[in-house]
Amino acid sequence: MAHHATPTTRTASMFHTADDAAVAFYRERGWVLVDTLNRPQTEELRRWVDEIARWPDGEGEWLHYREMTEAGPKLCRTENFVPFHSGMRALLTGGVMADVAGRLLGEPAVLYKEKVNYKLAGGAGYAAHQDAPAYPSVQVHASCMLAVDDVTPANGCLEVVSCMHHALLPLDGRGCIPADVVESMSWEAVAVPAGATLWFHSRTPHRSGPNLSSHDRRAVYPTYNARSEGDLRAAYYHRKLDEFAGTDAPHDRVRVSLIGDFEGRPV
């Protein structure tokens, strides 16, 4: 887990809307920070995430994942919750989120998958990776981190590499970016205030550190693809469940993805 050299921290450059300047920034850099929810909407999002976190295991088709921390087992991710939560469904499949995704993709967008990454106090980080190898079936996606809590370097914000979203990088044995390539790139830590959204291309290299603070750092991550490539959400979750069922999980990390980017310890 010693992958974090000191990145530059970015606190500025938040766009108020996904206007032409924001889209141009995204196209050039492969990521952009956009103000998204006002304070009451952010409070409501926080309540929704609390509700989802309380859903029991095994009573629905949502997927909860847990990691071992110094304070014992903690929830680290929930996926496939949109069919079971009307507020989240409205927020992520229609309205402002899908609109912004469509502007960034340059055509109408449809939700491909969604997750909450909880990164509760003491939660682990993610090794440097591009998302594209974990997202089969379509060429281009736009993802984002919609911050539920203020996301800061101390609680494990994302670190990104600008202007590297044009090509797939080599993979190491876990499907992540090899250490020598990681070291050769210039990483920027992007703090995201609660209610704002850090949008990033599926080939934008990113990583994050553990949550070393005493407060939880929750974020919702919807991923969109161009509607012209199809509505592939159900197929994505079928395939993921099949692949998880057909292969053994590694012993040293919690498996939450089709690549081994999450550094959390199994419970």
Ligand SMILES: O=C(O)CCC(=O)C(=O)O
């Ligand atoms: O939530 C984080 O800190 C990073 C998440 C991430 O990179 C991922 O889920 O692919």
